[in-house]
Amino acid sequence: GQQLNQSPQSMFIQEGEDVSMNCTSSSIFNTWLWYKQDPGEGPVLLIALYKAGELTSNGRLTAQFGITRKDSFLNISASIPSDVGIYFCAGRRNQGGKLIFGQGTELSVKP
Amino acid sequence: GAVVSQHPSWVICKSGTSVKIECRSLDFQATTMFWYRQFPKQSLMLMATSNEGSKATYEQGVEKDKFLINHASLTLSTLTVTSAHPEDSSFYICSASPFVKESGNTIYFGEGSWLTVV
Numbered sequence: 408g409q410q411l412n413q414s415p416q417s418m419f420i421q422e423g424e425d426v427s428m429n430c431t432s433s434s435i436f437n438t439w440l441w442y443k444q445d446p447g448e449g450p451v452l453l454i455a456l457y458k459a460g461e462l463t464s465n466g467r468l469t470a471q472f473g474i475t476r477k478d479s480f481l482n483i484s485a486s487i488p489s490d491v492g493i494y495f496c497a498g499r500r501n502q503g504g505k506l507i508f509g510q511g512t513e514l515s516v517k518p
Numbered sequence: 519g520a521v522v523s524q525h526p527s528w529v530i531c532k533s534g535t536s537v538k539i540e541c542r543s544l545d546f547q548a549t550t551m552f553w554y555r556q557f558p559k560q561s562l563m564l565m566a567t568s569n570e571g572s573k574a575t576y577e578q579g580v581e582k583d584k585f586l587i588n589h590a591s592l593t594l595s596t597l598t599v600t601s602a603h604p605e606d607s608s609f610y611i612c613s614a615s616p617f618v619k620e621s622g623n624t625i626y627f628g629e630g631s632w633l634t635v636v
Contacts, residue, residue: 410561440624449524449611449627450562495561499625503550503615506625508561 413496413509420486421517428494428512429480436498439472439479440506444493453494454481486516521545522614524628531635536600539631541612547592548614552625553585556609568595602635609633 411430420426430439438457442450454465456472456479463470469482479498483490496509521544531537541551549570554562566587567575574587584606586598595614599606611630 438624442627447609447630447632449522449630452624452626455624497625505552505564505567506613510561513559 411496411498411507411509413512415512416510417513417515419515419517422486422488424486426483426486426490426514427480428496429478430496430498430509431478432498432507433477434500435476436500436507437476438499439470440497440499441468441470441479441481442495442497444495444511446492450495483514486514488516488518490514491516522612522626522628524612524631526631527629528632529634531602531633533603533635534601536598537602537633538596538598539610539612539633541595541597541614541628543593543614543616543626546614546616548595548616549592551589551595551612551614553587553595553597554611554613556611556630562611565597570595599633602633604635607633607635 411432413430440455441453443453444450454463454470459476460474461472467484493511493513495511497506499506523542523544525540529537551568553565555565556562564577565580568587568589570589570592576582589595609630613625613627615625
């Protein structure tokens, strides 16, 4: 099925460093969502974006909904070991519609 | 945030038997729920969209007679894996979306259910 292009696939960083990941699509979405998934658990919602150009923060996390509505990025500042996990972007075209997922970014943080 | 709960968290069943997984929205009503399957180190693969009071919509390649979905109420959807085989072993995740204006277009996920068929 269709997927969003998410990059990078994996990141190995030092504790305290900032992290940036992004998703792009060839088509428009009306909602962008960012999730974090720990091993053996379901994805947990981090940030939801509903308007083009919207910039939203959640603690050390910041995400933006691209102006073209075809992309989004997620930044994590001052990473800590518990940030380890897989981060997924997801787009939704309309309320009630299905989510289209990115391939995921696996983040490893070295203490 | 909204809570979606799955049960059981893990189940082991014998080949040829059927197993049911429940997905509940605990603090909101959901006319639509989604069922996913996830393989290790991969993204979530949408299996079907569960619609309250009507038939589920299955994604291409997903056998509807194999994966039975019932969305009997606004807070409960069930996935039944029929005549399970070892290749059905996987992590199954459901999600639901509150259809209220203030929640926008957000989808919340359950904790997932591990199925092992032996």
